[in-house]
Amino acid sequence: MTDKTAPAITIVGLGPGSIHDLTLEARRVLVQAANDNQTVYFRTIIHPTVEPLKLDIPKLRIESFDRLYDESDDWSTLYQQIATEVCDLAQGQPVIYAVPGHPLVGETSVQLVLEMARTRGLTTRIVSGLSFIEPVCNLLALDPFEVGAQIVDATNLAFSHRDEVAGKIVPTIPLMIVQVYNRRLASEVKLALGECYPDEWPVKLVRAAGIGEEESVIEMPLYELDRNNFANHLSTLYVPPVGELAALRLPETLRYITMRLRREPDGCPWDRQQTHDSLKRYVIEETYEVVEALEENDMDKLAEELGDLLLQVYLHSEVARQADEFSIGDVYEHINAKLIRRHPHVFGDVEVQNAGQVVQNWEEIKKQERASAGVDVKNESVLDRVPQATPALMVAQEYQKRVVKTGFEFTSLQDVYAKLEEELEEIKRATSPDEQLEELGDVLFMVAKLGRFLKIDAEEALRQANRKFRLRFQAMESLAREEGRPLTSYSTPEWEALWARVKEQQA
Template sequence: MLSTKESFQAKLMNTPMLTILGLGPGSIYDLTVQAHTLLTQAAEQQQIVYFRTTLHPAAAALKQELPELQIRSFDHLYDESDAWDTLYERIASEVCQLAAQQPIIYAVPGHPLIGESSVQLLVQQARERGITTRIVAGLSLLEPVCELLSLDPYDRGLQILEATRLAALESNEIAGALIPTAPLLIPQIYNRRLASDIKLVLGELYPDEWPVRLVRLAGLSANEEPVLEIPLYELDRTNVTNHLCTLYVPPVDELTSLRLPETLRYITMRLRRDPDGCPWDREQTHQSLTRYVIEETYEVVEALEENDMEKLAEELGDLLLQVYLHAEIARQEGDFSLGDVYEQINAKMIRRHPHVFGTAEAETAGQVALNWEEIKKEEKRQAGIQPEETGLLDGVPQGMPATMIAQKYQKRAMRAGFRYDQVDEIITKLGTELEEFRQANTAEERLDELGDILFVVVLLASWFKLDAEEALRHANRKFKQRFQSMERLAREEGRDFSSYTSAEWLERWQRAKTDETHKSDLV
């Protein structure tokens, strides 16, 4: 019968095709007994051990202790790779190819399953190729880093995100991947190029001056401290990064990270909080804020029409604040929360885009519109509303501008077949309404006939598939520009604006139109 030691050694001899071994955080003394035994055995058998990187203190120490140990590394790939997200895929692919030919050992810093992207990819590829894998645990980088920082990883929800994964994030993914109000560890910042990419990503959420700590577990001289505190913007200006460098980013408070939706939620909650909030905000209701929703919406429209992107960003923020305020009021009154708002719109977008998030097909915008209407009908049925029992003109929001309501009514009626056959018939109808307005005798009659005139004018826009509201806004802008040009002319002439005769007004109006045309030709 084998002794315990002999049984253990016999088990080691039965090496799987691929052994993934953890080297620990740095010192050779941090190697587990199992890892050290396997490496010793590999040296005796002159078996090549593949290191993800030899820029690890244990690699040099093992070479000194075990001169026969044959080491190959993938360090050259770090300089050759242009993209962080493909670097570890290449390493995993090469290791898998080697393991498919003969049993090999692949050694990585720390613990193989903690912060090792190459191992995650490698295990997946090995499984797909039918290669047996074995994990030999190691002490992770987390323990010594937390010791140096006096950091409890269970406190405040410590985040850990490997450096190359963080650097590979698209700009629209950053806010969803990080929580700046929780502490963050970023291990394996192995060169300045990666440090630069990390700095740019963090700069989306953290202030440039935010103090961060670079924890170095290797490559230090006797008089250097293992923890270097620097402002975030200097991260790629240090020359101390290596594979055992970990960045610690302390949490920010709720009012520091100004680029996060969570900050606006917190601000809105504080404004409404009693007794230390804002007296004005605490008094607001859904009804009292209605006018501000409308005002902010029109200011967004104005920024769009002016093509002013800086102004648009500001006005969208003002409109977003109204959403958050209404959600906070509803939360306080027990009606719904901001999470319900997100859930409603997310579910609706997924449900109404089955050609994107499901199996339906829609190759044109027209097909999308047809699908959209059918889905809306089904939503009504599920809500207990039978579409056949509702009118074609139902469901048009009455808070919209009258021209928009009229155009929606007309488009729905036209789709149902209630329409003129020729545009000349609409123009004739407009003439009829103008004559009826001319013959009206009372204010009530004039109001009624004027409404008919406007409705027919909007119908003319609908016929030509024009936006009546946009056309009127365009006319308003032209009038404002021309009137302001006349005001400038009056100042240049030293005339009182109200002293012009009708003929002078007309002459200057024509000059303003001419100047406007000339400027348009120059653009």
């Protein structure tokens, strides 16, 4: 008879492979199931313990989920299917679910079963087993705690998006990838690891660890992982760590490099001399180089320039860390917390209908943040908080955008043209340098206003004009070289003719 007080789901660890590693408690549970004529559901029967168990406990009734491995095309749903079936079965009667190794070590399906059981109000019990880690580490002569090894399930790694892998794996510490159970999965694992490791990186495939003469360690370059049939249901992949300067796709490497550059006494003399103030010009320069790459739609250049800009973030953070001001962790914390806080429609329960509502919520949240920081928001100017280091045309249009909300605006485009003509007349009448400076500023301010009325970014318009001028003048330089003449030899009519010729060519 089945014990009515038994947990709805009992999860039994079968050990790494040898029946001699099966715990006494695990065997007792399986014997009791056989005596009660109760079916035991194995995640897989492709495991060395299974056949000896059938001989040891002849009446043991076994069913497995191996069919799902053959049917599944989606790694991300495979274990979810198993967990669902286990919990569905447990709704009607107590279920014993048997898994290789220890149920809580490298067993994603068990974690899903436990989570689903909690939501359904099903009780669970874990019967421990020797995990695969001990015999694998024995073969590798590796203490995973001493080296801080990562342990990752192959299936989880396989269905990770490629751009997420570098955030989940730190290649500068040892990595163990468990349950690389066939060639197809080995291929997916190889592709994922390619985000962090060189194709030629030496890896070790540990097979049948703890199973006597069957155990082996096969070393090969990463790119060969799926070019053979070595991977099987008892395979664990060991990936040795790369050097601190070799993991070029990780932010941790950039952090190490910036620390190393400023380290006393063997860092870089120039980098050690830099301060927040001396680095300001480079932040500005790198920002504009990013903008230039965007304008040129050059994605390779953009990736490079974003890296240069990111270096400035890390350099400032390292300068601050050495001065005990803040660290790169504070930078991450501020931006992550801010993004979560200002996107309650994504990370909370706020609902929005369109992008306009997002902007309204964003501004309101910013206002609440300033109030919490002690700012007198009631007496704030609408022109506050515009960085004065911003290019002047951008500041002008930002000021104009803000005051429009108060009603301070021209009523028509014709009024803008009239005001611009008025400012042009005033600069014509200006006689002193100070007057000319002031009036030219007024002209530029009205040009920015005209841009707003025409829905044109004045800064972008001027950059585009600069690019156009550069291309045309460089073309004239090329024509002059073809004619074998120095630029200074051209008369005004010749310049005009040359300019017209280039305009026609570039039209």
